Amino acid sequence: MTVFRYNGRTKAGVQKKGVIEASNKQAAIEKLRKQGINAREVQESTSILHKELAIARKVKHQDFVVYCRQYATLIRAGISVVEATQILAAQTKNKTLKKALLEVEEDIRSGTAFSDAAAKHPKVFPILFVNMMRAGEATGSIDDTLDRLANTLEKQYSIKKKITSALTYPAILSILTIGVGLFLMVFIVPTFMATFKDMDLEMPLLTVIVVGISDWLIANWYFMILAMVIIVVVFNLLYKKNKDFHYSINMTILRMPIFGPLMQKSVIARMTRTLATLFSSSVPILNALTIVEKVAGNPVIAKVVVEARDNLEKGGTLSEPLEKSWLFPPLVSQMAAIGERTGSLDYMLEKVADFYEEEVDRSVDTLKSLVEPLMILVLAAVVGIIVAAIFLPMFQLYENM
Numbered sequence: 001m002t003v004f005r006y007n008g009r010t011k012a013g014v015q016k017k018g019v020i021e022a023s024n025k026q027a028a029i030e031k032l033r034k035q036g037i038n039a040r041e042v043q044e045s046t047s048i049l050h051k052e053l054a055i056a057r058k059v060k061h062q063d064f065v066v067y068c069r070q071y072a073t074l075i076r077a078g079i080s081v082v083e084a085t086q087i088l089a090a091q092t093k094n095k096t097l098k099k100a101l102l103e104v105e106e107d108i109r110s111g112t113a114f115s116d117a118a119a120k121h122p123k124v125f126p127i128l129f130v131n132m133m134r135a136g137e138a139t140g141s142i143d144d145t146l147d148r149l150a151n152t153l154e155k156q157y158s159i160k161k162k163i164t165s166a167l168t169y170p171a172i173l174s175i176l177t178i179g180v181g182l183f184l185m186v187f188i189v190p191t192f193m194a195t196f197k198d199m200d201l202e203m204p205l206l207t208v209i210v211v212g213i214s215d216w217l218i219a220n221w222y223f224m225i226l227a228m229v230i231i232v233v234v235f236n237l238l239y240k241k242n243k244d245f246h247y248s249i250n251m252t253i254l255r256m257p258i259f260g261p262l263m264q265k266s267v268i269a270r271m272t273r274t275l276a277t278l279f280s281s282s283v284p285i286l287n288a289l290t291i292v293e294k295v296a297g298n299p300v301i302a303k304v305v306v307e308a309r310d311n312l313e314k315g316g317t318l319s320e321p322l323e324k325s326w327l328f329p330p331l332v333s334q335m336a337a338i339g340e341r342t343g344s345l346d347y348m349l350e351k352v353a354d355f356y357e358e359e360v361d362r363s364v365d366t367l368k369s370l371v372e373p374l375m376i377l378v379l380a381a382v383v384g385i386i387v388a389a390i391f392l393p394m395f396q397l398y399e400n401m
Contacts, residue, residue: 004028008039019045027106059124061157063094065150068129072146081142082108100124113137128152128274128295135283145281152277155353159266159360166262166364166371173375177382182217184386189214192390201393210389247299254300254327258371262363265356267298268332271305273353279346286312300327318345331355 004025007017016037022028025042032039059067067088074084085108089101100121107117115134118125129149136145193211196203203211217224238245254260254267271292278288289309296302307321317340323333332352339348 003045004042005045006032006037006039006043007041008032008037011036011038022106027110059094059097061153063092063097065153065157067092067097068146068150068153072143072150075146076143081114085114097124126295127291128278131283131287131291132278132281135278135281139282141281148277148280152273155273155357156270159269159357162360162364163262163266166367167259169368170371170375173372173379177375177379180379181382181386184383185210185214185217186221189386189390190218196393196397201396204389204392204396206385207389207392210386243299247303250298250300254298258367262360262367264327265359265363267296267301268328269353269356269360271296271301272332272349272356276346276349276353279349285318289318304328 003019003021005017005019006028007015009015020028020031022031025044028042029039032042070088071084074087075081079087082105085101085105089098089105092098092101100118103121104114104117107120108114113134115130115137118133119130132145132149133142136142139145189210193214239249240246254264256263274292274295275288278291279285283291286309289305289312293302293305293309296305304321304325304327307325308318311321312318317337319333319337319340322328322336323330335348335352336345339345342348
């Protein structure tokens with residue numbers, strides 16, 4: 001909400017000055033009129049006291065799912081869209097969602113459709129939500145649409161959490177391995193080597209290599225940090241700004257031998273689940289594919305979706321581009337083809353989504369069982385090599401005594 005300064009008179013002719021919150025200038029004037037104030041001057045406040053200093057936060061996934069569930073319950077109970085929006089705005093604890101709902105409520109009261117009002121807040125209401133609500137308004141099934149959307153969001157969030165959990169443990173162990181290795185190389189190895197410096201010992205090859213790496217790290221630590229910062233910054237810039245680089249990185253991830261199949265199953269599950277939800281909500285197929293392209297979360301699968309949409313516009317089928325793409329196993333294209341022939345595409349895609357969501361569960365469990373001992377072995381190997389390089393000269397010294 002924006003803060004406006006106003007100057008006007010009451011019905012009794014008394015001059016009135018102050019501030020008022022509203023979504024826009026016209027809404028502020030309307031609010032003042034309802035309060036019995038005839039505004040002569042209304043200007044947006046430039047005072048820092050009236051500026052929102054907090055950075056706008058995204059609505060948490062759980063909060064948005066709860067909102068969809070509550071909204072569906074209120075609509076099903078016969079409460080109007082305006083009243084439901086007002087109730088949910090009053091009770092939600094998420095400030096970002098509350099602010100957006102208050103502005104949506106104002107727009108609805110002025111005659112704007114809920115979906116159009118929500119579309120003005122893309123950071124709060126995703127494109128999937130807006131288009132499904134638009135279809136729900138057209139068919140008069142807003143409550144069912146909201147329930148389907150909540151189910152879809154919950155399943156997508158569940159897959160995301162499982163993928164995150166599968167990748168978190170290897171990431172932590174990798175960081176731990178690097179940290180322990182650097183600590184030993186920078187602090188422990190030089191201390192022990194200083195003991196053998198004045199002794200006439202022929203160092204083993206392993207010790208020579210480890211000491212050489214240790215000396216290089218100590219001499220060039222600032223260069224390493226600078227190089228790492230530059231690499232991270234350049235990578236992020238290219239990933240966000242360069243479409244070809246963004247596409248290549250995602251393609252590489254999908255083709256990786258261990259994590260690739262897991263990511264492939266997750267993006268297939270996300271795409272088919274979203275498409276099935278949109279079809280069930282009576283969203284036209286071309287519009288549904290446009291939405292999926294934007295919410296796919298992966299440029300590789302988005303490219304195939306674009307090809308499918310173009311093929312449909314030319315009179316083809318959805319299953320043809322899926323069959324030609326290496327990303328989709330035969331199961332997906334065959335189920336889609338059956339769905340197109342029988343008029344049950346939403347049902348078939350939902351079954352495909354169920355299958356691949358279960359596959360993600362199994363793959364995550366398998367990955368954890370394989371990666372955990374492997375990463376522990378890597379950590380043990382790194383520490384063992386460094387320790388061996390330290391103690392080999394000591395054994396040689398004892399033999400010479």
